[in-house]
Amino acid sequence: xxxxxxxxxxxxxxxxxxxxxxxxxxxxxxxxxxxxxxxxxxxxxxxxxxxxxxxxxxxxxxxxxxxxxxxxxxxxxxxxxxxxxxxxxxxxxxxxxxxxxxxxxxxxxxxxxxxxxxxxxxxxxxxxxxxxxxxxxxxxxxxxxxxxxxxxxxxxxxxxxxxxxxxxxxxxxxxxxxxxxxxxxxxxxxxxxxxxxxxxxxxxxxxxxx
Numbered sequence: 001x002x003x004x005x006x007x008x009x010x011x012x013x014x015x016x017x018x019x020x021x022x023x024x025x026x027x028x029x030x031x032x033x034x035x036x037x038x039x040x041x042x043x044x045x046x047x048x049x050x051x052x053x054x055x056x057x058x059x060x061x062x063x064x065x066x067x068x069x070x071x072x073x074x075x076x077x078x079x080x081x082x083x084x085x086x087x088x089x090x091x092x093x094x095x096x097x098x099x100x101x102x103x104x105x106x107x108x109x110x111x112x113x114x115x116x117x118x119x120x121x122x123x124x125x126x127x128x129x130x131x132x133x134x135x136x137x138x139x140x141x142x143x144x145x146x147x148x149x150x151x152x153x154x155x156x157x158x159x160x161x162x163x164x165x166x167x168x169x170x171x172x173x174x175x176x177x178x179x180x181x182x183x184x185x186x187x188x189x190x191x192x193x194x195x196x197x198x199x200x201x202x203x204x205x206x207x208x209x210x
Contacts, residue, residue: 002026003038018185032064045080050092074201082179103153112165142182
């Protein structure tokens, strides 16, 4: 059973509908106890880094979410949910993220002459051996909506990259901890395959070091 975290700012229903579509049992919750008891956890996210962390603080969810991400059971951060796994973001100076992974969350430079936010379909380069992308063709297209991006993460944690004037580390993977900058729930058949791969990790506890 997958818990979809509700901290007051996330694309909850689109994620739930995608999981329903692939036959994955799931529920939406804001309860730390239910998050701890779930077989797997998804942290969706829209909006700003600082506002999201403040919302989780108000809801008393920060430690529960951090514990779930470090537990070894399947955990997936989506879009802003990926960014929140890191310590800080240029979007919200002074705000502290979950700090589960190491890397930088930077703004896509306006000087590139590209539209920001980066919105629409983009192909991704998949790292060999990624469990999250098992069975997904390298170069497949996924749907993105974001102005900030991950860079500087450990190469061992990078599951995929995309190009948009800069190299975007668009997916991370460490043990059963996964994250995508793109929206798998809005990315058609390829996105559903990513979600199926995530759900298939249920029951398989992986040891990981933060």
